[in-house]
Amino acid sequence: MSPGVTPVLEVAGLRKSYGDHVVLRDVDLTVNAHDVVCLIGASGSGKSTLLRCLNLLEDIDDGVIRFDGREISDPLVDVRAVRGRMGMVFQAYNLFPHLSVLDNCTLAPRRVHGLTRAAAEERARNLLDQFGLAPHAGQHPDRLSGGQQQRAALIRALCTEPTLLLLDEITAALDPELVGDVLRIVRDLAGAGTTMVLATHEMAFAREVATTVCFLHEGRILEQGPPDRIFNAPREERTRGFLRRVL
């Protein structure tokens, strides 16, 4: 990191627990502009919870989260303003079933960001077109395949032009042959310099697009570094064990 440049996201000493169960502890993470940070680790290691904390969907128990240099873990911060600048895509798509794909994509730009219907629709149609969903713009989500739904969800998140995109295991619920379509979009976004934090089980994909890979184990980031080092020369015994099991 060159001095004087504020990271997009800075997490220090993050702790999150549900009652006595500590889900995240001492998490430190820095995400610079155009970084693609991949969170890997076994189920229950805290990847999803970390993403939910970053998006302020969960209250944290300790630590500091800074977004564009401003602390967003402050209770006085306007949560909606923060979320308006972050995009999040969920494992189960979470598209609104009562709205068409186009309306799903224009809801937030129109209601949160104050775009006119025409402007919002133009932006949405461009993105839908770019990612091969233009023919489905008028359809409702349940008419689409899982892969198409997840691509629609990604486009919905992109329509607000977020500074940071959070992706929570977005291919985990998809059939293997549909995974490629979704990952192609993420790859395109990474190539275009979109800043992303993503939790994933797709190791080959993480190795290919990540600038940084974080291995989470029992709520800690046990090891982080460039993908080459993490995948080829992991320092921690637990990382080696995990990679042996999944690769």
Added chain:
Amino acid sequence: MTQAPDPAPAWSPSPRELERRRQRRRQRTRSLLVASTAVFVVFVGLGLAVVSSPGWPRVQALFFDWDHAKASFPEIRDRFWVNVKLFLIAEPFILLLALAVALARSSRAALLVPLRLVAVVYTDVFRGIPTILLILLLGFGMPALQLEGIPNSALFWAGVGLVLSYGAYVAEVFRAGIESIHPSQVASAEALGLSRAQTMRFVVVPQAVRRVVPPLLNDFVSLQKDTALVAVVGGFDAVFAARDYGNFNFNYTPYVVVAAFFVVLTVPLARLTDRLQRRYAERERAGAR
């Protein structure tokens, strides 16, 4: 007793977190303060506005007269028992009738088609007739027939009217519940070799009943109130007693007393409904985080 070894060193909140907690506490205190002030201003204001309005003494004399309230109270209290009894007796019959109708409507067997038709016609007809009309019809009409071997009291037939009317409503609630159970549940029950009836009995209905408990309780609250309708056919209940007293003394305070009785009876059930609804919502959410 041995304690499990703590793998991590004990955690104590950082100064920033402590500051944050103080901040959250301040925010909570402030919103509590705002809420209390708003409640106080609104309700005291409303109370003062009502009491200081020019017509208030007349309203008070006609509707909120303490002496009339005291004088009518014992009779109303005794007669209110009729309403409670009517509710307690009608409710089980309504549940049975409604479940039977709902099951008949969702049956698919060829032989049961006549039963299904009866169920459809029943719900259409009895949901369409105003409850008060049904009670008038049965409460005055049936005793007038002078039939042998069945009760001839207006109160009994008013109760039957309530059961028929509410049975149709509650049947629809059950049916909605049965139809809301995902087809995959039926498919997996049938894949295990269960018959259609067994599938209903052991898989669908138990899930459906659990799901419709909140709307069912809502209908019960409504039924508790509608027991007051028996007064129109001379069922000597609390409302009848209040009307009796009111007509004799030209004062409406007894109606307010009866109203208070009904509110006291229905509020616990309404709260229970809220609690159950919240619990179901939480359970549904737990799976979809």
